[in-house]
Amino acid sequence: EVYPLARLGLFAEAKGSTIGSKASVWDVSGGLSVHLTRNFSLMGRYRLSDYDVEFSDSEIDLKVGGLFFGGTVRF
Secondary structure, three states: OEEEEOOEEEEEEEEEEEEOOOEEEEEEEEEEEEEOOOOEEEEEEEEEEEEEEEEOOEEEEEEEEEEEEEEEEOO
């Protein structure tokens, strides 16, 4: 996470894994957070996940993505 302004954070994350040619799982996300006070922040993020698995005669190819929001309260 980087902070171009004192209370604004930008973040990105990518991860993935393969199992030979039989399976792959990828996950990419990014967003921004706004730290309103020392104890309270809000966050918005877009996330995309891709699952591709082959087993025997079956195959799963699933892509899931979307925007979500959250908040954090620290004590």
